[in-house]
Amino acid sequence: MFSTAKVLKATKFVTWSVLGGVIVAGFFVAAFFPNYSVVRFGDPGTVILFLPLFTAFILGVLLVDFELVHAVLAALLTTGTAVGLIVGFMYAPSLAGVAAGPPPYQGSFSAVILFPLILMGTVVGRAIGERIVPPEGSRMRQEALEAETREWHERLTKMEKSAPLQREKGR
Amino acid sequence: MRSTPRSSARVRSARNGFEEGRGLNRLAALIAIGFVGLALVSAGIFAAATVRFIDHSQTQLLLSPGSLHNGTFTRTPAGWSISLVWRFVNPGRLQITVAMLQVQFVVDNRSNATAWNDVDKIASEYTGPLSFNLGRNAGVVVGPGATTDQEWGFAVTNATEAAKIAPDPSDGKFYVGILGGGRIEYYVSDVNEFYLHGVPSSYGAV
Numbered sequence: 001m002f003s004t005a006k007v008l009k010a011t012k013f014v015t016w017s018v019l020g021g022v023i024v025a026g027f028f029v030a031a032f033f034p035n036y037s038v039v040r041f042g043d044p045g046t047v048i049l050f051l052p053l054f055t056a057f058i059l060g061v062l063l064v065d066f067e068l069v070h071a072v073l074a075a076l077l078t079t080g081t082a083v084g085l086i087v088g089f090m091y092a093p094s095l096a097g098v099a100a101g102p103p104p105y106q107g108s109f110s111a112v113i114l115f116p117l118i119l120m121g122t123v124v125g126r127a128i129g130e131r132i133v134p135p136e137g138s139r140m141r142q143e144a145l146e147a148e149t150r151e152w153h154e155r156l157t158k159m160e161k162s163a164p165l166q167r168e169k170g171r
Numbered sequence: 172m173r174s175t176p177r178s179s180a181r182v183r184s185a186r187n188g189f190e191e192g193r194g195l196n197r198l199a200a201l202i203a204i205g206f207v208g209l210a211l212v213s214a215g216i217f218a219a220a221t222v223r224f225i226d227h228s229q230t231q232l233l234l235s236p237g238s239l240h241n242g243t244f245t246r247t248p249a250g251w252s253i254s255l256v257w258r259f260v261n262p263g264r265l266q267i268t269v270a271m272l273q274v275q276f277v278v279d280n281r282s283n284a285t286a287w288n289d290v291d292k293i294a295s296e297y298t299g300p301l302s303f304n305l306g307r308n309a310g311v312v313v314g315p316g317a318t319t320d321q322e323w324g325f326a327v328t329n330a331t332e333a334a335k336i337a338p339d340p341s342d343g344k345f346y347v348g349i350l351g352g353g354r355i356e357y358y359v360s361d362v363n364e365f366y367l368h369g370v371p372s373s374y375g376a377v
Contacts (some may be wrong), residue, residue: 003302016206019207019210020206020210021208022210022213022214022217023209023210023213025213025217026212026213026214026215026216026217026220027213028215029216029217029220029221030216030220033220033224034226035362035363035364036217036221036223036227036362037215037216037220037222037223037226038216038220040217041231054260055209058202059206060204061199061202062199062203062206072290084314088221089217089220089221089224092221092225093224093225093228093229096225096228096229098225098228098229098232099228099232100228100229100231100232101228103232110187132198133196133198133199133202135196136197139196155260159222166243
Protein backbone atom coordinates (compact mmCIF):
# COMPACT_ATOMS: atom_id res chain seq x y z
CA MET A 1 0.00 0.00 0.00
CA PHE A 2 1.02 3.62 -0.51
CA SER A 3 2.14 5.54 2.51
CA THR A 4 0.82 9.04 3.17
CA ALA A 5 4.29 10.50 2.58
CA LYS A 6 4.48 8.87 -0.85
CA VAL A 7 1.01 10.08 -1.80
CA LEU A 8 1.89 13.61 -0.66
CA LYS A 9 5.12 13.51 -2.63
CA ALA A 10 3.33 12.27 -5.75
CA THR A 11 0.65 14.96 -5.34
CA LYS A 12 3.33 17.59 -5.04
CA PHE A 13 5.07 16.28 -8.17
CA VAL A 14 1.86 16.28 -10.23
CA THR A 15 0.71 19.67 -8.89
CA TRP A 16 3.96 21.47 -9.73
CA SER A 17 4.14 19.83 -13.15
CA VAL A 18 0.53 20.64 -14.08
CA LEU A 19 0.88 24.21 -12.82
CA GLY A 20 4.02 24.51 -14.96
CA GLY A 21 2.01 23.33 -17.96
CA VAL A 22 -0.69 25.91 -17.22
CA ILE A 23 1.89 28.72 -17.08
CA VAL A 24 3.51 27.66 -20.34
CA ALA A 25 0.16 27.21 -22.13
CA GLY A 26 -1.25 30.54 -20.95
CA PHE A 27 1.71 32.56 -22.14
CA PHE A 28 2.13 30.52 -25.32
CA VAL A 29 -1.49 31.16 -26.30
CA ALA A 30 -1.16 34.86 -25.44
CA ALA A 31 1.99 35.17 -27.55
CA PHE A 32 0.95 32.92 -30.43
CA PHE A 33 -2.66 34.10 -30.76
CA PRO A 34 -2.37 37.79 -29.79
CA ASN A 35 -5.72 38.61 -31.44
CA TYR A 36 -7.57 36.78 -28.69
CA SER A 37 -5.36 37.65 -25.75
CA VAL A 38 -6.01 40.29 -23.12
CA VAL A 39 -2.27 40.91 -22.88
CA ARG A 40 -0.13 41.58 -25.90
CA PHE A 41 3.61 41.19 -26.03
CA GLY A 42 5.90 43.31 -28.12
CA ASP A 43 8.02 40.34 -29.08
CA PRO A 44 6.01 37.10 -29.03
CA GLY A 45 9.06 35.05 -30.04
CA THR A 46 10.89 35.94 -26.85
CA VAL A 47 7.89 34.92 -24.75
CA ILE A 48 7.48 31.63 -26.62
CA LEU A 49 11.15 30.76 -26.10
CA PHE A 50 11.88 32.31 -22.71
CA LEU A 51 8.74 31.50 -20.70
CA PRO A 52 8.93 27.69 -21.04
CA LEU A 53 12.61 27.81 -20.12
CA PHE A 54 12.02 30.05 -17.10
CA THR A 55 8.96 28.12 -15.92
CA ALA A 56 10.78 24.80 -16.25
CA PHE A 57 13.77 26.21 -14.39
CA ILE A 58 11.54 27.16 -11.46
CA LEU A 59 9.84 23.77 -11.69
CA GLY A 60 13.26 22.13 -11.45
CA VAL A 61 14.10 24.24 -8.39
CA LEU A 62 10.85 23.12 -6.77
CA LEU A 63 11.67 19.49 -7.50
CA VAL A 64 15.03 19.37 -5.69
CA ASP A 65 13.62 16.71 -3.36
CA PHE A 66 13.11 14.40 -6.33
CA GLU A 67 15.51 12.29 -8.35
CA LEU A 68 16.79 13.56 -11.70
CA VAL A 69 14.66 11.02 -13.56
CA HIS A 70 11.61 12.49 -11.85
CA ALA A 71 12.59 15.93 -13.12
CA VAL A 72 12.62 14.50 -16.66
CA LEU A 73 9.18 12.95 -16.06
CA ALA A 74 7.98 16.31 -14.75
CA ALA A 75 9.18 17.94 -17.97
CA LEU A 76 7.17 15.40 -19.95
CA LEU A 77 4.07 15.97 -17.82
CA THR A 78 4.43 19.76 -18.06
CA THR A 79 4.84 19.60 -21.85
CA GLY A 80 1.88 17.24 -22.14
CA THR A 81 -0.30 19.54 -20.05
CA ALA A 82 0.78 22.61 -22.02
CA VAL A 83 0.26 20.99 -25.43
CA GLY A 84 -3.08 19.58 -24.26
CA LEU A 85 -4.26 23.03 -23.20
CA ILE A 86 -3.01 24.64 -26.43
CA VAL A 87 -4.81 22.05 -28.55
CA GLY A 88 -7.87 22.50 -26.33
CA PHE A 89 -7.70 26.24 -27.02
CA MET A 90 -7.52 25.68 -30.76
CA TYR A 91 -10.52 23.37 -30.72
CA ALA A 92 -12.49 25.44 -28.18
CA PRO A 93 -14.93 26.87 -30.79
CA SER A 94 -15.53 23.36 -32.16
CA LEU A 95 -16.09 22.01 -28.65
CA ALA A 96 -18.47 24.89 -27.96
CA GLY A 97 -20.29 24.15 -31.24
CA VAL A 98 -19.60 27.56 -32.78
CA ALA A 99 -16.66 26.84 -35.10
CA ALA A 100 -16.68 29.23 -38.05
CA GLY A 101 -13.69 27.62 -39.73
CA PRO A 102 -10.88 25.11 -39.25
CA PRO A 103 -8.76 25.42 -36.09
CA PRO A 104 -5.50 27.38 -36.40
CA TYR A 105 -3.35 24.26 -36.81
CA GLN A 106 -0.03 26.05 -37.02
CA GLY A 107 -0.05 26.48 -33.24
CA SER A 108 0.00 22.77 -32.51
CA PHE A 109 3.13 22.18 -34.56
CA SER A 110 4.93 25.06 -32.90
CA ALA A 111 4.06 23.61 -29.50
CA VAL A 112 6.53 20.79 -30.21
CA ILE A 113 9.38 23.21 -29.54
CA LEU A 114 8.22 23.42 -25.94
CA PHE A 115 9.55 20.00 -24.96
CA PRO A 116 13.31 20.58 -25.39
CA LEU A 117 13.00 23.95 -23.68
CA ILE A 118 11.05 22.55 -20.74
CA LEU A 119 13.33 19.54 -20.43
CA MET A 120 16.46 21.67 -20.38
CA GLY A 121 14.94 24.17 -17.95
CA THR A 122 13.80 21.47 -15.53
CA VAL A 123 17.11 19.63 -15.45
CA VAL A 124 19.16 22.81 -15.08
CA GLY A 125 16.73 24.16 -12.48
CA ARG A 126 16.95 21.00 -10.44
CA ALA A 127 20.75 21.01 -10.56
CA ILE A 128 21.01 24.67 -9.56
CA GLY A 129 18.18 24.30 -7.08
CA GLU A 130 20.29 21.88 -5.05
CA ARG A 131 22.74 24.74 -4.52
CA ILE A 132 20.42 27.68 -3.96
CA VAL A 133 17.54 25.99 -2.15
CA PRO A 134 18.81 22.65 -0.87
CA PRO A 135 16.11 20.43 0.54
CA GLU A 136 15.69 20.63 4.32
CA GLY A 137 16.95 17.07 4.66
CA SER A 138 20.17 17.73 2.76
CA ARG A 139 20.77 20.93 4.69
CA MET A 140 20.34 19.20 8.07
CA ARG A 141 22.52 16.27 7.01
CA GLN A 142 25.23 18.74 6.05
CA GLU A 143 24.86 20.52 9.39
CA ALA A 144 25.04 17.18 11.23
CA LEU A 145 28.22 16.24 9.40
CA GLU A 146 29.74 19.64 10.10
CA ALA A 147 28.83 19.40 13.80
CA GLU A 148 30.17 15.84 14.09
CA THR A 149 33.42 16.76 12.32
CA ARG A 150 33.86 19.76 14.61
CA GLU A 151 33.21 17.57 17.66
CA TRP A 152 35.77 14.99 16.56
CA HIS A 153 38.22 17.74 15.84
CA GLU A 154 37.75 19.15 19.35
CA ARG A 155 38.17 15.71 20.92
CA LEU A 156 41.34 15.03 18.93
CA THR A 157 42.72 18.41 19.97
CA LYS A 158 42.03 17.57 23.62
CA MET A 159 43.64 14.15 23.23
CA GLU A 160 46.73 15.69 21.66
CA LYS A 161 47.01 18.18 24.54
CA SER A 162 46.61 15.52 27.21
CA ALA A 163 48.98 12.98 25.56
CA PRO A 164 52.29 14.93 26.25
CA LEU A 165 51.26 15.38 29.88
CA GLN A 166 50.76 11.62 30.30
CA ARG A 167 54.10 10.93 28.59
CA GLU A 168 55.83 13.33 30.97
CA LYS A 169 54.14 11.65 33.96
CA GLY A 170 55.29 8.24 32.65
CA ARG A 171 58.93 9.36 32.69
CA MET B 172 30.27 -2.18 24.29
CA ARG B 173 30.44 1.05 22.30
CA SER B 174 34.02 1.58 21.06
CA THR B 175 33.56 5.22 19.93
CA PRO B 176 32.43 8.07 22.14
CA ARG B 177 28.72 8.87 21.98
CA SER B 178 27.89 11.91 19.77
CA SER B 179 26.72 15.07 21.42
CA ALA B 180 23.03 15.98 21.66
CA ARG B 181 23.51 18.66 19.00
CA VAL B 182 24.76 16.15 16.47
CA ARG B 183 22.01 13.66 17.32
CA SER B 184 19.43 16.39 16.94
CA ALA B 185 20.79 17.35 13.53
CA ARG B 186 20.71 13.71 12.43
CA ASN B 187 17.08 13.37 13.52
CA GLY B 188 16.29 16.56 11.63
CA PHE B 189 17.61 14.92 8.47
CA GLU B 190 15.11 12.10 8.87
CA GLU B 191 12.16 14.31 9.79
CA GLY B 192 12.68 17.58 8.00
CA ARG B 193 11.28 17.21 4.50
CA GLY B 194 9.59 20.58 4.23
CA LEU B 195 10.69 23.37 1.96
CA ASN B 196 12.92 26.03 3.35
CA ARG B 197 11.88 29.66 3.35
CA LEU B 198 13.34 30.60 -0.04
CA ALA B 199 11.80 27.54 -1.65
CA ALA B 200 8.45 28.47 -0.10
CA LEU B 201 8.68 31.94 -1.63
CA ILE B 202 9.51 30.45 -5.02
CA ALA B 203 6.57 28.06 -4.67
CA ILE B 204 4.17 30.92 -3.86
CA GLY B 205 5.47 32.87 -6.86
CA PHE B 206 5.03 29.82 -9.07
CA VAL B 207 1.42 29.35 -7.95
CA GLY B 208 0.77 33.08 -8.46
CA LEU B 209 2.20 32.93 -11.98
CA ALA B 210 0.07 29.86 -12.68
CA LEU B 211 -3.05 31.73 -11.55
CA VAL B 212 -2.22 34.71 -13.77
CA SER B 213 -1.51 32.39 -16.68
CA ALA B 214 -4.74 30.46 -16.10
CA GLY B 215 -6.60 33.77 -16.19
CA ILE B 216 -4.92 34.77 -19.47
CA PHE B 217 -5.67 31.35 -20.95
CA ALA B 218 -9.32 31.37 -19.86
CA ALA B 219 -9.88 34.92 -21.15
CA ALA B 220 -8.27 34.07 -24.50
CA THR B 221 -10.35 30.90 -24.84
CA VAL B 222 -13.61 32.73 -24.09
CA ARG B 223 -12.68 35.45 -26.55
CA PHE B 224 -11.77 32.94 -29.25
CA ILE B 225 -15.13 31.18 -28.78
CA ASP B 226 -17.02 34.49 -28.85
CA HIS B 227 -15.11 35.58 -31.94
CA SER B 228 -15.95 32.35 -33.71
CA GLN B 229 -19.59 32.55 -32.62
CA THR B 230 -19.85 36.13 -33.92
CA GLN B 231 -18.41 35.08 -37.25
CA LEU B 232 -20.64 32.03 -37.46
CA LEU B 233 -23.86 33.93 -36.79
CA LEU B 234 -22.95 37.02 -38.75
CA SER B 235 -25.60 38.29 -41.10
CA PRO B 236 -24.79 40.78 -43.87
CA GLY B 237 -28.04 42.50 -43.09
CA SER B 238 -30.83 43.35 -45.49
CA LEU B 239 -32.83 46.18 -46.93
CA HIS B 240 -34.99 47.23 -44.02
CA ASN B 241 -37.28 49.86 -45.52
CA GLY B 242 -37.45 52.64 -48.03
CA THR B 243 -39.50 55.66 -49.03
CA PHE B 244 -40.23 56.92 -52.51
CA THR B 245 -41.37 60.53 -52.72
CA ARG B 246 -42.47 62.27 -55.88
CA THR B 247 -40.69 65.57 -56.44
CA PRO B 248 -41.14 68.18 -59.18
CA ALA B 249 -37.86 66.99 -60.70
CA GLY B 250 -38.50 63.24 -60.40
CA TRP B 251 -38.12 61.06 -57.32
CA SER B 252 -36.52 61.27 -53.95
CA ILE B 253 -35.59 57.83 -52.71
CA SER B 254 -34.47 56.85 -49.24
CA LEU B 255 -33.31 53.28 -48.57
CA VAL B 256 -32.30 51.89 -45.19
CA TRP B 257 -30.01 48.89 -44.82
CA ARG B 258 -30.15 47.16 -41.46
CA PHE B 259 -27.06 45.40 -40.09
CA VAL B 260 -27.79 42.69 -37.55
CA ASN B 261 -25.18 41.30 -35.17
CA PRO B 262 -26.43 38.28 -33.21
CA GLY B 263 -22.89 37.56 -31.97
CA ARG B 264 -21.32 38.24 -28.59
CA LEU B 265 -18.66 40.66 -29.86
CA GLN B 266 -18.97 44.01 -31.55
CA ILE B 267 -18.44 44.13 -35.30
CA THR B 268 -17.32 47.01 -37.50
CA VAL B 269 -18.58 46.95 -41.06
CA ALA B 270 -15.84 48.63 -43.06
CA MET B 271 -17.38 48.18 -46.48
CA LEU B 272 -20.73 47.32 -48.06
CA GLN B 273 -21.26 46.88 -51.76
CA VAL B 274 -24.66 45.90 -53.16
CA GLN B 275 -26.75 46.86 -56.14
CA PHE B 276 -30.47 47.49 -55.91
CA VAL B 277 -33.14 47.53 -58.58
CA VAL B 278 -36.59 49.10 -58.37
CA ASP B 279 -39.02 46.69 -60.02
CA ASN B 280 -41.80 48.63 -61.69
CA ARG B 281 -43.99 45.53 -61.89
CA SER B 282 -44.98 46.47 -65.42
CA ASN B 283 -45.06 42.83 -66.48
CA ALA B 284 -44.96 39.39 -64.93
CA THR B 285 -41.33 38.70 -65.79
CA ALA B 286 -39.18 37.69 -62.82
CA TRP B 287 -37.66 40.69 -61.04
CA ASN B 288 -34.11 39.43 -61.53
CA ASP B 289 -34.45 38.81 -65.26
CA VAL B 290 -31.45 40.40 -66.96
CA ASP B 291 -33.43 42.11 -69.69
CA LYS B 292 -35.98 43.39 -67.23
CA ILE B 293 -33.26 44.77 -64.95
CA ALA B 294 -31.79 46.61 -67.93
CA SER B 295 -35.06 48.44 -68.34
CA GLU B 296 -35.43 49.40 -64.67
CA TYR B 297 -33.91 51.88 -62.29
CA THR B 298 -30.83 50.50 -60.53
CA GLY B 299 -28.27 51.97 -58.21
CA PRO B 300 -25.56 51.07 -55.72
CA LEU B 301 -25.91 50.86 -51.97
CA SER B 302 -22.34 51.07 -50.87
CA PHE B 303 -19.80 52.63 -48.58
CA ASN B 304 -16.14 52.09 -47.94
CA LEU B 305 -15.28 53.71 -44.65
CA GLY B 306 -12.40 51.56 -43.49
CA ARG B 307 -11.95 49.98 -40.11
CA ASN B 308 -11.77 53.05 -37.93
CA ALA B 309 -14.76 54.88 -39.38
CA GLY B 310 -16.93 51.89 -40.31
CA VAL B 311 -20.44 51.15 -39.10
CA VAL B 312 -20.23 49.73 -35.59
CA VAL B 313 -22.80 47.13 -34.61
CA GLY B 314 -22.79 46.16 -30.95
CA PRO B 315 -23.23 42.59 -29.71
CA GLY B 316 -26.83 41.49 -30.15
CA ALA B 317 -27.70 44.87 -31.70
CA THR B 318 -28.82 46.30 -35.02
CA THR B 319 -27.63 49.41 -36.82
CA ASP B 320 -29.32 51.15 -39.73
CA GLN B 321 -27.49 52.81 -42.57
CA GLU B 322 -29.49 55.15 -44.78
CA TRP B 323 -28.91 56.27 -48.36
CA GLY B 324 -30.75 59.05 -50.14
CA PHE B 325 -31.07 59.43 -53.92
CA ALA B 326 -32.54 62.27 -55.92
CA VAL B 327 -33.57 60.97 -59.33
CA THR B 328 -33.85 64.02 -61.53
CA ASN B 329 -33.13 62.53 -64.91
CA ALA B 330 -36.50 62.28 -66.65
CA THR B 331 -35.69 58.97 -68.39
CA GLU B 332 -34.58 57.37 -65.12
CA ALA B 333 -37.47 58.85 -63.16
CA ALA B 334 -39.89 57.37 -65.67
CA LYS B 335 -38.64 53.85 -64.85
CA ILE B 336 -39.75 54.13 -61.24
CA ALA B 337 -43.31 53.22 -60.50
CA PRO B 338 -45.23 51.54 -57.70
CA ASP B 339 -47.06 48.26 -58.14
CA PRO B 340 -50.35 49.11 -59.83
CA SER B 341 -52.32 46.76 -57.58
CA ASP B 342 -51.05 47.55 -54.06
CA GLY B 343 -49.26 50.87 -54.61
CA LYS B 344 -46.06 49.62 -52.98
CA PHE B 345 -42.56 49.93 -54.36
CA TYR B 346 -40.70 46.66 -54.90
CA VAL B 347 -36.96 46.66 -54.53
CA GLY B 348 -34.61 43.81 -55.28
CA ILE B 349 -31.03 43.37 -54.10
CA LEU B 350 -28.90 41.72 -56.75
CA GLY B 351 -26.62 38.82 -55.88
CA GLY B 352 -22.86 39.26 -55.81
CA GLY B 353 -22.85 41.93 -53.14
CA ARG B 354 -20.44 41.72 -50.22
CA ILE B 355 -19.51 43.24 -46.89
CA GLU B 356 -16.12 43.52 -45.29
CA TYR B 357 -16.12 43.52 -41.50
CA TYR B 358 -13.93 43.27 -38.43
CA VAL B 359 -14.82 41.45 -35.23
CA SER B 360 -13.96 43.44 -32.13
CA ASP B 361 -10.32 44.56 -32.20
CA VAL B 362 -9.03 41.44 -33.94
CA ASN B 363 -6.58 42.46 -36.63
CA GLU B 364 -8.21 40.52 -39.43
CA PHE B 365 -10.96 41.48 -41.82
CA TYR B 366 -13.54 39.10 -43.17
CA LEU B 367 -15.55 39.17 -46.37
CA HIS B 368 -19.11 37.97 -46.43
CA GLY B 369 -21.38 37.65 -49.44
CA VAL B 370 -24.76 39.37 -49.57
CA PRO B 371 -27.47 37.14 -50.98
CA SER B 372 -30.07 38.49 -53.37
CA SER B 373 -33.41 39.45 -51.91
CA TYR B 374 -36.62 41.03 -53.04
CA GLY B 375 -39.61 42.63 -51.39
CA ALA B 376 -41.88 45.62 -50.97
CA VAL B 377 -40.63 48.56 -48.98
